[in-house]
Amino acid sequence: MKILLVEDDSVTGELISATLKSHRYIVELATDGQMGLELANIYNYDLIILDVQIPKLDGISLCRQLRSSGSSTPILILTAKDSDNDIVIGLDAGADDYVAKPFEPNQLLARIRALLRRGSVKCESTVLTYGNLGLDPALAQVKYEEQIVNLRSKEYSLLELFLRHPQRIFSRNAIIDHLWKIDNCPSEHAVTNLIKDLRRQLKAAGMKEEFIETVYGLGYRVKAQPSQEEKVKKGKADKRDKNQINQVTTESVAINRIFEHFHSTLEERLKVLAEVVTEGGKSVNLEQQKKAKEEAHRLAGSLGTFGYPRGSQIASAIEQLLIRKTLEEQEVSEFSQLLMKLKQELSNPPQLLEDIPPNLAPQVLLIGEKTELVENLIAEISVWGWQIQLVSDKSKVFEQIGEATPIAIVLLLNTPSPNPEQLSLLWELKQEFPSIPLITLGEQDNLDSRIQVARLGSERYLVQPVTPTQVFEAISQLLMPTQEKEAKVMAVDDDPTMLQIFTNLLQPWGVQVTCLDDPHQFWDVLKSTQPDLLLLDLELPTFSGIELCQVVRQDPKYGDLPILIVTAHTDRESTQRVFAAGADDMISKPIIGPELVTRVISRIERSRLRQQLNYLHQQQAVIWRQQARIDPLTQIPNRRAFEEYLQQQWQQLSQEQENLCLIFCDVDHFKSYNDLYGHPAGDICLKQIATAIQESINSSDLAARYGGEEFAVILPKTSLDGALRVAQRIQQKIAILQILHEGSKLTNYVTISMGITGKIPPPDQSPDSLIAIADEALYTAKKRGRNTYCLYPL
Known part of the structure; x- marks a missing residue:
């Protein structure tokens, strides 16, 4: 069997090839x-394995072509893009x-065998089988x-479709x-019930293995049968061919060498990432950033395969960060932290993929x-x-x-109000499992x-x-990941004792406190620290806390920063001045520890949530703009x-003096x-x-x-001959569809008419x-009797 592998990461390509x-x-x-x-067009392959992000022509476009x-x-498709x-x-x-990196070699081999089995079938079997289950269409x-x-x-129809x-x-x-017929389409819930009915019927017939597999978020398919090792006759178990043993040993050594080679390249690959930021903490040119992004993408796909699943996640986060055109100071800091985490992760011994739980x-x-x-709920989950x-x-x-x-x-409450038994269960659950989100349906x-x-x-x-969607959305909200980034607070007070109090109170809660007793350095420290919240004393030498608050509020970058005046x-009068300047809250002295901690943390969480x-909202706006250019019916x-x-x-x-056809x-x-x-039916057509x-x-x-x-x-960039070939392909594909149309005056199927033209666009x-x-040209094609095309060169 001959396989074409399209992979730009040389080490990963060597591993898969070996x-x-x-x-x-x-x-x-x-x-x-x-x-x-070019290779796929010249030679015949039994299988093609594609990465998605590859140079010159991406994997998705290559697949479509x-x-x-x-x-x-x-x-x-074998890629790190796994959403x-x-x-x-x-x-x-x-x-x-579609297989996501990091991949388990045995699973990849199993998927390849399955595809090759399907591709090698030249004629349809008389009886469709799955283990001991058989369907005879005749x-x-x-x-x-x-x-x-x-x-x-x-x-029966559903079983035949799957088989x-x-x-x-x-x-x-x-x-x-x-x-179902076009004029008798049920709801999707009917499919769910049909799947359950078929499963129940097969189980009642004695079938123990699960036949239909749910592919979450996509649909259903036949579950892969467990592989069966070939039975070896008694007396031949220890008689192996010496050449085969030597070959297996040689191939194992080759794969081990690839692993060693991969680890030897890590230092150089991490160096490419490190060059994104200079020693002074500045981001470098866009070309270097692009090169680092490509390297991060390759690492995201290969690290898990070579024993670093956590490293794949960190590399993926670095890749997402480098997608942006320019890195701000805060993003440079985040990049440096991720790179440090990646280096620490790679300093650990690799983890074998088979040791990772499914x-x-x-x-x-x-x-x-x-x-x-x-x-x-069960049907929709x-x-x-x-x-x-x-x-x-x-x-x-x-x-x-x-x-x-x-x-x-x-927890479902089946009574108008919670009874003692339900309340007792609720209390026990929260005492025993406080970290598991609990939702009550009353x-x-x-x-x-x-x-x-x-x-x-x-x-x-x-x-x-309540609808299932409302329940699942409530669960999703509770499962939203918390911010892993350490909270940073900048405290400005001319009293060193107060600064020490702020530090002692907030640090045990995971808050990093930057203290400043000289207001003259306020702006420089603010830009270098990038805090999540400001604690400002009202009375300071030279500049007051209210003046510093006003300076922050007038800046577009830091204008939304939470500010607490102490x-x-x-x-x-003082309270009015504080809030008129734009402060979010005011804390009175002497400081009460729990009050300070609660107000600081709640303000930071609220700011991050906002x-x-x-x-x-920005992402939704992007989606809406994209949807505004998509036809809702045909999705083109x-x-x-x-x-x-x-x-x-x-x-x-x-400008390029190239041809444009329509x-x-x-x-x-x-x-x-x-x-x-x-x-x-017309919409479906x-x-x-x-x-x-x-x-x-x-x-x-x-x-x-x-x-x-x-x-x-x-x-674009297509000659009239090329446009004519496209029109012929369209006509052939529609003919193959054979959409029945008994009202057609031409044939019994749906046809189209086409008008074709093209030229080099004149600038005037x-x-x-x-x-x-x-x-x-289209009007002429219709006039000629339809089901044809007309080409009008200019």
């Missing part, structure tokens, strides 16, 4: 995406599987261990598309009787990547927690119930009826995005399609058309929904001229 070669695979290594594309060119070679969104993007780009019969299993129609595509992950919507789905413990709400363990017998709650510590506990919204559970430590009180003057919310760019991209390419290609596409007789099959167009173009091109049933394709014209000619 691992694959030790299992009789022939491996060719490409170090950038362009080389990988291979699929758009008609390649059916199995593709496995749910990254996985969805990779699979939607055409990948057959007889429409299901058997388990030769016993017939009676399934309902939908259960025909054992490696594919099916979302609920995908299952609906496969099993990443199981976090568990939520639900205490109460089984109700409709409980069933809905997989979307959040969690599991639910329901305990109805309250005497077994502590036994269950002992077996598996939950991330949160949800039946009535009254103050007495809220106070009773609040006294005993319940972090959230929700009133039924003073012995608590009269009305920063988090501001960041979330809309007309606004089309016009912006066309204008941008027109100006750029006008294709307008219109679905033929779409009104009659809607009249015949209904608008829901448009989605399929959009996907077909999207799959026919390159990553530098843009396909957009221009309006209604009309689509537009922008092809606007893109409107290109649009007008493409539109005219």
Whole structure:
């Protein structure tokens, strides 16, 4: 079997190559995406393994180009980008599987074997099997261990779907598309019930192994069967071929050498990161920062594989920090701390991957009787990547927690107000497990119930009826990670005794205190310290605390910094002056220790929470801006995005004197399609058309929904011949879809008409001229009878 590996990190590439070669695979290594594309187009491979962030052509674009060119070679994406969104993007780009770094070699080999088995199947087996389970399509019969299993129609169809595509992950919507008619689509909850029914039927038939696996956040698929070691006949167990033993030994030595080589390169790779910041604490040029970001990305992907999973996390944090264009003083400090942590982590001996416990789905413990709400919670929780363990017998709650510590506990109150037994259980849970978030679901919204559970430590009180989403969002809020960064306070007071009091009170709470007794140095110390809060004495020599407060408030960078004024003057006039200057709070002398600590920490936490919310709002604004350019139905760019991209390419290609082509596409007789099959079916049709167009173009091109049933394709740096080939690919893909349209006057299937044009953009014209000619070409194609295209060269 021949495998193409596209990986730019030489050490990781060597490790994967050696691992694959030790299992009789022939491996060719490409170090950038362009080389990988050329090799894949020239030679036939049984499997392609892609990294995502690689030079010249990224892995996702390479995967899309291979699929758009008609390649059916199995593709496995192997990358450090492991978020749910990254996985969805990779699979939607055409990948057959997705493995996150750091990876366990045996698991990677198992996934490769599975893909190669699927790719080597030339003809469909008569009977679809999974262990002792068999489905005979010819007889429409299901058997388990030769016993017939009676399934309902939908259960049978679902089982057949999974057995025909054992490696594919099916979302609920995908299952609906496969099993239900267009005019009879149920809710996603019906899929959940169908999955449960099929599992129950197979279990009743005697099937002990779990057949359907839930892929959290993505959908369902057939669970991989446990590998079975080959049985060796008695008497031959000790007779091994000497050559094979020598070969295994040689390959083990080769892999060990790769590990040694990797460790020998760490010092040089860390040096690349260290060069981001000069000795004076300044960030260097953007080119060096970019180089360091790429090195951090490679370390994030490889450190875990070579025994440093914590190092992968730190390197990933460094990578995210270096994504920013410029590093401010605070970010330079954060970078230096992360680099120090990384060096400390790498000074420890490596941890073997097989010693790391598996990443199981976090568990939520639900205490109460089984109700409709409980069933809905169980049905919806997989979307959040969690599991639910329901305990109805309250005497077994502590036994269950002992077996598996939950991330949160949800207590259901089945009485109008909490009874003594429930309150006693709540108290015991918080005494025994104070760090586990506890949520109470009450039946009535009254103050007495809220106070009773609040006294005993319940972090959230929700009133039924409540939706599963509300419950899970409450859990998520309680699970939000706390700030690991040490809190910093800058205290300004001309009395050294007071400064010592501040330090003695706050340091035991993990607060770093910077003391200053000379107000003249205030601004320089503020900039170098970057504190989370200021403690200012009201009366200071030269500059008062109020004046320093006003200076801070007028600065755009430090204007939101929490400020507490400490003073012995608590009269009305002094209080008004303090708050008029912009102070957040005032603490009176003599200092009361618990009061100072509580006010300082609460202000810092509130400030950090506000920063988090501001960041979330900024991220949401970015998402909204992106969504404003996406068509909500087809999920491809809309007309606004089309016009912006066309204008941008027109100006750029006008300067470069490169060709710009445009294709307008219109679905033929779409009104009659809607009249015949209904608008829901019409929406599905448009989605399929959009996907077909999207799959026919390159990553530098843009396909957009221009309006209604009309689509537009922008092809930068493409000749008219190239545009014609794109149009032909679009037409072929839509023909393959075979979307039934009995009202079509041409064929019994949905077709499209296209208008094609292109030219080098003249600087004295606007893109409107290109649009007008493409539109005219489309009109001509319709006039000629539709289901064709017309090319108008300019």
